[in-house]
Structures are given as C-alpha cells and as structure tokens.
Amino acid sequence: MRSSPFRERLHQEFESRRSRNARYSLRAFATLLGTDHSSLSQIVRGSRRTPASQIRSWGRKLGMVPEEIAVYVATEHVPDEPTTKRQEQLRHWTAEGLALATNEIHWKMLCLVRSHRFRPDCRWIAKETASTVDQVNLALSRLLRLRLLEITRSGQWKDLTGGPLLEPEEFRRLALVRIRERAAEDGVKLNGRAKQ
Amino acid sequence: MDAQNNSLQEVENYMGNAVTQFQIISAAPDQTAQFYSSLFGWKISANNPLGYRQIDTGSKAGIQGGIWPAPPQAPAFVQIFVSVSDVKGAVEKAQALGAKVMIPPTMLPEGDEMAVMHDPQGMSFAVWKTAK
Numbered sequence: 313m314r315s316s317p318f319r320e321r322l323h324q325e326f327e328s329r330r331s332r333n334a335r336y337s338l339r340a341f342a343t344l345l346g347t348d349h350s351s352l353s354q355i356v357r358g359s360r361r362t363p364a365s366q367i368r369s370w371g372r373k374l375g376m377v378p379e380e381i382a383v384y385v386a387t388e389h390v391p392d393e394p395t396t397k398r399q400e401q402l403r404h405w406t407a408e409g410l411a412l413a414t415n416e417i418h419w420k421m422l423c424l425v426r427s428h429r430f431r432p433d434c435r436w437i438a439k440e441t442a443s444t445v446d447q448v449n450l451a452l453s454r455l456l457r458l459r460l461l462e463i464t465r466s467g468q469w470k471d472l473t474g475g476p477l478l479e480p481e482e483f484r485r486l487a488l489v490r491i492r493e494r495a496a497e498d499g500v501k502l503n504g505r506a507k508q
Numbered sequence: 509m510d511a512q513n514n515s516l517q518e519v520e521n522y523m524g525n526a527v528t529q530f531q532i533i534s535a536a537p538d539q540t541a542q543f544y545s546s547l548f549g550w551k552i553s554a555n556n557p558l559g560y561r562q563i564d565t566g567s568k569a570g571i572q573g574g575i576w577p578a579p580p581q582a583p584a585f586v587q588i589f590v591s592v593s594d595v596k597g598a599v600e601k602a603q604a605l606g607a608k609v610m611i612p613p614t615m616l617p618e619g620d621e622m623a624v625m626h627d628p629q630g631m632s633f634a635v636w637k638t639a640k
Binding site for chain 2: 433
C-alpha cells in the first residue's frame with residue numbers, strides 16, 4: 313500500500329472527532345466531506361487513491377489553508393521512496409550498460425593491459441586510447457566494479473575476462489551480462505522493468 | 509598468524525581509523541575543481557599516474573581531498589576515505605556488517621590500496637591504506 317500523507321491526515325481528523333464523540337461514525341465524516349461512505353472507507357483503508365480535486369475540496373471543508381492543500385496535492389504526485397530508489401537504480405544500470413555498449417575504451421584498455429608495452433599510468437592510457445584521463449578513470453572504475461579487471465597487490469593490472477583476448481563484440485556481450493547480474497543484485501531487471 | 513592479526517588490531521585500537529581524505533564525485537570534475545579553487549583557494553593537481561585531481565586545501569587543519577569523475581546519471585556526492593591497516597580485513601568485516609563491495613581491494617599505481625563499498629544505508633565510502 314502506497315503511503316499517503318493526506319490519507320493519514322484524514323485518519324487523524326476522523327480519530328480526533330471520534331475522541332470528542334465516541335458515536336461519531338465514518339458515515340458522518342463522509343457526509344461532512346460531501347462524499348459517500350464507501351468511497352471514503354476505501355480511501356482511509358488505502359485501497360484507493362484520493363484524486364487531487366477531492367483533496368482540494370475536502371481540505372477546504374476541513375479548514376486547511378491553501379498552502380497545506382497544495383502540499384498534499386503535490387505529495388500525491390511524487391513517487392514514493394521505494395519507487396524513486398528503483399527508478400534511480402534502473403537509470404544507473406541503464407546508463408552503465410549504455411556506456412559499455414557504446415564506448416570501446418573498456419575493450420581498448422583490456423587490450424593495452426595485455427600488451428608488453430603497458431604502463432599503469434592513466435595519462436599514458438588516455439593517449440593510447442585517444443581519450444581523456446577522466447574517460448579512462450571512469451572506464452577503470454567500471455571495469456573494476458564489474459570484476460573485468462583487477463589490480464593486484466603487486467600493482468599488476470590483470471584482464472579478468474580470461475582466455476585469449478576477446479573480440480570487441482564478445483567483450484561487449486560479457487560486460488553487458490555482468491551489468492545485468494550486478495543490476496539484478498540491486499533488484500533491477502534490465503528488460504525495461506524494475507522488480508516490484 | 510593470529511598473533512600478527514591481534515597485533516595489527518592492537519595498533520588500530522591505539523591509532524583508530526581516521527578519516528584521512530574526502531573525495532568529491534562529480535560529472536564535471538574540471539568545473540568542480542575550478543569552483544572550489546576559486547572559492548577557497550584550494551590547489552588542485554592531477555600530476556600523478558592516475559591523473560587524480562588531488563586537492564591541497566592549504567591548511568594543516570582538517571583533511572585533504574580529491575575529485576573523481578562521476579559515472580553517467582550519478583548525482584554529485586562526497587565520499588569519505590577511512591584509513592585501515594588491512595584493506596581486505598576491513599572489507600570482510602564491513603560485508604559481515606551488511607556493506608556491499610563496489611570496488612574490491614585494489615592497488616593503485618602509486619602503491620596505495622583501497623576498496624569502495626556501500627554501507628547498509630547505501631552511502632558510498634572507501635577504506636584506504638597508504639603506501640609505505
């Protein structure tokens with residue numbers, strides 16, 4: 313059930329009236345608000361959302377100032393925290409996947425790591441890959457996060473894709489599988505839908 | 509081995525685990541560097557093998573920092589770096605407490621060792637051991 317500050321406010325109002333008059337019923341509260349008992353009951357139970365027009369109308373009837381009503385209307389349209397978190401994770405993993413699918417720097421770096429000329433210097437890697445140092449460092453972080461590259465305690469850079477050097481398309485496929493696995497650990501399915 | 513671990517633990521108990529560095533993660537690292545150097549007079553240099561923008565605040569009080577590029581779609585944020593004597597051990601302990609490892613223990617070009625994790629509330633932080 314999605315949390316709703318307006319629903320909580322309605323509940324408080326109702327309880328407050330009931331504390332002053334034990335016989336005060338939800339039906340009486342519905343009459344005060346100008347709605348039917350069934351609709352109000354569903355809203356108070358949380359099985360139905362409150363339309364913005366009703367928040368405005370009921371807010372006025374309960375003596376709320378326009379600013380308070382505006383806050384309740386706005387909160388009904390703001391995604392709740394779990395939804396926001398899922399959306400952020402989906403956005404993050406999608407962007408990570410896109411970066412791997414469209415930027416060859418990751419594969420080029422692994423090629424360099426396997427080369428006898430390799431120098432563990434991001435400025436040198438940037439020159440060799442015709443990239444900026446920031447692009448190299450972003451790719452470095454991503455390769456480390458996806459466990460596609462390791463820098464050992466002796467300072468040696470190791471390509472963890474295993475076996476012979478992968479072709480760009482094979483690397484992309486492997487990297488995107490890793491992205492999907494890591495996203496799944498965060499509860500994100502990279503098929504366009506977030507896990508509920 | 510246990511005696512050695514106990515001894516390391518004793519040293520850490522004595523010295524504590526200080527926050528030794530802050531790191532600003534920014535999608536526009538050059539602009540971030542420009543902003544803070546203009547605002548506070550911080551000196552920022554990337555003349556090191558990682559091309560890492562190191563911040564010298566110009567003060568002996570407090571800690572020094574750095575700037576690292578943010579991945580696409582990531583908001584700007586600040587990470588803390590906590591000094592440990594054993595990066596791998598710190599990561600294992602953090603995992604047991606519910607942390608998630610983002611970057612496993614990794615040796616950096618100048619010999620510092622680090623790992624990046626998310627704490628159980630999702631905040632990113634790093635453990636760090638300076639090169640001897």
